[in-house]
Amino acid sequence: MPLKEVPVKIEYNNQWIVTKLGLAEDRIVIPAPVNREILFKTVTDVEERKNILIITAKTDVEAKYKILSVEKVLQVLKKLILALCNAYRLKAYFMSPAIRGGVLVKDAKWEEGSVVVVLSGIWFSSGVKQICVPVVDVAAIELTKRDVQAKPTDVIRIDHLESGEVVSSFVLCPLSTLQVLYNFLKETTKGMDMKGTELDSIDQQVAMLVYSGMDSHAIENMLNIPPKQLDAIYDKILKLGLAEVVIVRREIQLTTKGVRYISDATKAQTN
Amino acid sequence: MGKILIVDDTLFMRTLLKNILFSGGHTIVGEAGDGEEAVAKYQELKPDLVTMDVVMPKQNGIEALKAIKALDPAARVVMCTAVGQEQMVKLAIKSGAKGYIVKPFQAPKVLEEVKNVLAA
Secondary structure: OOOEEEEEEEEEOOEEEEEEEEEOOOEEEEOOOOOEEEEHHHEEEEEEEOOEEEEEEEOOOEEEEEEEOOHHHHHHHHHHHHHHOOOEEEEEEEEEEEEEOOEEOOOOOOEEEEEEEOOOEEEEEOOOOEEEEEHHHEEEEEEEEEEEOOEEEEEEEEEEEEOOEEEEEEEEOOHHHHHHHHHHHHHHOHHHOOOOOOOOHHHHHHHHHHHOOOOHHHHHHHHOOOHHHHHHHHHHHHHOOOOOOOOOOOOOOOOHHHHHHHHHHHHHHHO | OOEEEEEOOOHHHHHHHHHHHHHOOOEEEEEEOOHHHHHHHHHHHOOOEEEEEOOOOOOOHHHHHHHHHHHOOOOOEEEEEEOOOHHHHHHHHHOOOOEEEEEOOOHHHHHHHHHHHHHO
16 A cells, blocks of 8 residues: 655656656555556666656566656655665765865765665765766766865765766765775776876867867967867867867858958948 | 966966966966965065965965965965865865865856955
């Protein structure tokens, strides 16, 4: 018997239908016309896109459920699913977000909760907060030290990209657990790793300037390199999957006809 | 918009900050490559704001910050630190820094922090 019911919209046959999900101890009950029960232990992935929760459950076949609701309801669902789904999970303190776009987030504090690693993301879950870092957006994972109660303490720093900004989060738990989590996270995000020798120092400077928001013209001026060299470096960076083309600009030069037009126009203005 | 002194021991970082701040409409009144030079340039140029790297030769950013605050208690200094130097940030704030930015820089964040410190 469901313990609690929550109002949602669920995608069914490419349409959103209004329904009430039953939340039981071990499962979610979706009434007719969907008529499904999702055992929490079969949930292998949880994603969140704006206010849509996407749940992947795997029994004999894999099924995806898209659930739309207000934040308060989604929070109940997320908390429950993250606590009981089939995932790597450990109790930890976390601070997320701690640094956003290179600036320490004001009022960032340690929260007691869990780190839950599912197929597509790393979740930080506490009584009041559920934050997801999608694996594809993870820019760096590092074992580092941070002052906790005025003592340098081992933590894991996870950097991810969010709307073009680098956001850092920290995880704190006993060192032995931290090492296991670090290894697990490194394994989960292995596809994003690089050897570190792919770019030379000029290439790295170009990448850093792109990160800082400089355009091609500014980069050429700052590093004093010709457009062709910058193009070659861009090709290298693009080939490594480190960047994507946002806009292609053109430089043009006037023809004789163009020069004549401008000369005439100038004469007309001065006469 | 303010008159800004940029302090960093690497030309690359100075140039990058110069470009970012210039694009935000600020005037770069000078540059310094170490803490000692920063203090001398501060006395000479009297900038509205200083961006100060932490790790530098001769005199580090924290020492230079203290020296500048001793000369001018109202000095506005924004510290530039690397990720993982949060303890440095705390020390800098205790020593009188008005703000901090963490490397690598993102232009909008740098401009926002500078704007906030200049407005305070």
